[in-house]
Amino acid sequence: MTSTDREFDVILFGATGFVGELVAADLAAHAPAGTRIALAGRTRSKVETVRQNLGANAAGWGIVAADSNDEASLRALAESTRVVISTVGPYARHGLPLVGACANSGTHYVDLTGEVLFARDCIDHYDEAARASGARIVNSCGYDSVPSDLSVFLAAEAAREAGDGELEDTTVYASMKGGMSGGTVASAMQQADDIASQPERRKIAGDKFSLSPERSSEPKGEYKDSLKIAYSDDIKAWTAPFLMASYNTRIVRRSNALFGHGYGKTFRYREVMKAGAGLKGRVRAFAIAGALAGGFTALASQKARPVVERFVPKPGTGPDEKSRINGFFRMDLRTTTTTGAHYRSIVAAQGDPGYNATVVMLAEAALTLAEGDLPQLPTGADGGVLTPAVALGMPYVERLRARDFTLTATKLA
Numbered sequence: 001m002t003s004t005d006r007e008f009d010v011i012l013f014g015a016t017g018f019v020g021e022l023v024a025a026d027l028a029a030h031a032p033a034g035t036r037i038a039l040a041g042r043t044r045s046k047v048e049t050v051r052q053n054l055g056a057n058a059a060g061w062g063i064v065a066a067d068s069n070d071e072a073s074l075r076a077l078a079e080s081t082r083v084v085i086s087t088v089g090p091y092a093r094h095g096l097p098l099v100g101a102c103a104n105s106g107t108h109y110v111d112l113t114g115e116v117l118f119a120r121d122c123i124d125h126y127d128e129a130a131r132a133s134g135a136r137i138v139n140s141c142g143y144d145s146v147p148s149d150l151s152v153f154l155a156a157e158a159a160r161e162a163g164d165g166e167l168e169d170t171t172v173y174a175s176m177k178g179g180m181s182g183g184t185v186a187s188a189m190q191q192a193d194d195i196a197s198q199p200e201r202r203k204i205a206g207d208k209f210s211l212s213p214e215r216s217s218e219p220k221g222e223y224k225d226s227l228k229i230a231y232s233d234d235i236k237a238w239t240a241p242f243l244m245a246s247y248n249t250r251i252v253r254r255s256n257a258l259f260g261h262g263y264g265k266t267f268r269y270r271e272v273m274k275a276g277a278g279l280k281g282r283v284r285a286f287a288i289a290g291a292l293a294g295g296f297t298a299l300a301s302q303k304a305r306p307v308v309e310r311f312v313p314k315p316g317t318g319p320d321e322k323s324r325i326n327g328f329f330r331m332d333l334r335t336t337t338t339t340g341a342h343y344r345s346i347v348a349a350q351g352d353p354g355y356n357a358t359v360v361m362l363a364e365a366a367l368t369l370a371e372g373d374l375p376q377l378p379t380g381a382d383g384g385v386l387t388p389a390v391a392l393g394m395p396y397v398e399r400l401r402a403r404d405f406t407l408t409a410t411k412l413a
Helices: 018-030 044-053 071-079 096-105 116-133 146-161 182-197 199-206 245-258 278-300 305-311 321-326 356-371 388-402
Strands: 008-013 037-041 062-065 081-086 108-111 136-138 167-177 230-232 237-241 268-276 328-337 342-350 384-386 406-411
Touching: 008 018, 008 062, 008 356, 018 037, 018 044, 018 356, 037 044, 044 062, 071 081, 071 096, 081 096, 081 356, 096 108, 096 116, 096 136, 108 356, 116 136, 116 182, 116 199, 116 245, 116 384, 136 356, 136 388, 146 167, 146 245, 146 328, 146 342, 146 388, 146 406, 182 199, 237 278, 245 268, 245 388, 268 278, 342 356, 356 388, 384 388, 388 406
Parallel strands: 008 037, 008 081, 037 062, 081 108, 108 136, 136 384, 167 268
Antiparallel strands: 167 328, 230 237, 237 268, 328 342, 342 406
16 A cells, blocks of 8 residues: 555445444455554444454554544544545435545545435535545545446446447346345435425436536437336346446446446436346236336335334344355446457446445545545546546556456357
C-alpha cells in the first residue's frame, strides 16, 4: 500500500452488523500485508469484540467510535483514512452524512446500496464536492450492482478492442440461489415509504435514467421496466422479471453516460431472471412474477407491513454459514453490436450473492481504491459519485478474478 499522511488505508464502518462482521473477516483473511485497517461503529466495546474474534491478523487494527447521527465523528473518521466501507443501512436513513464527510475530505467511499433514491441524493448533494476533492464515491459495490455493471463493461471492452462497434440491444439473464437479507427488506420498506410520502420521489424511482448525469442526452427507445413473462431464443428458456433489474439497469445506464455513452449511443439494456425450459420453466416464471408483484404490493402497504415484518428476516440478520456457502449467482449477458457482431459475457461466483459473494465484491472494491492503481476517469476529474465500472475498471476485474470470480467476454458470431 502507498504511504500517506492518513492514519489508515481502510476503515470499515458498521463492523458490528451481520454483513459488517463478514466483511471484517474477509479483510482479515485477504487484505495485502501492511494494509492499515480500522473497524468503526457506534459502541467501542462492541467493535473491540469483533476485532478480538478475528484473530491474529486483525490484532493490530485500529478502533474508531463513530455514529451516523454525529457528523463531527463522521468527519473525523473520513479524515483519518483513505477509503471508507459503509455497511450501515438503510442508506437513505443513515448514509448521506458519511458520504458528505468523505466527499469533502477527499476520501474514497464504497457501499452496498440498492436504493435508487439514496444514489440520486449522493449525486445531487456530493458529486461536485467529490470531483473537487478527488474522492471516488462508489455506490452499489455488491450483488447490487457489480455483476451487472461489469458484465456490460467487459462486453463493451471486448467489442471495442475487436473493432466491432458499439453495443445495441443487450440483455442479462440472471440465475441465483441465496437467502433473503433483512437489510435489503428494510431498505425496500424505507424507499416505499419515501415514495408514498413524496410524489416527486416516485417520479425519480420510476425514471429509467434516474441516475444519469444528463437526462436529456439519453437515447430514446430504452427498454421499460416490466413484469412480463417471455421465452428467450438466446438461452432457450423462459424468463421472469428480475428483482433488482429496476436498480441495476439505472447503474449500468449511468456507467454508459459517464463513459460518454461509450457502450453505445443506441445502447438498450434490460435484465430478466432465467426460469428454465419447458412447461416447468414457464410455470416457474409465472410463480416468480406473481411473488414479485405480491411482494411489491405488500411492501408498499402500511396495512400489510406488520405481516411482512413477521415473516422476513430482521435487519442485521442473515442465513447460516452452510446456506451462504451453497449459494451462487450467474449473470449471462447477450448483446448485438452496431456491426452485427454478437457477444456474450459472464460474471459469476459461488456463494450466497447477497452475503458471501457480496462481501468479496465490497472488500475488493475498497482494496482496489486503497491500492491506488486506478483507471483514469472519463469525466476528466479525479473523483465524483461513480459506478463500480467507471471508478474501478479493469484493476477491480483482475482482483475479483484472483478471488475465483468468473468474468469473461467472448464473441459469438
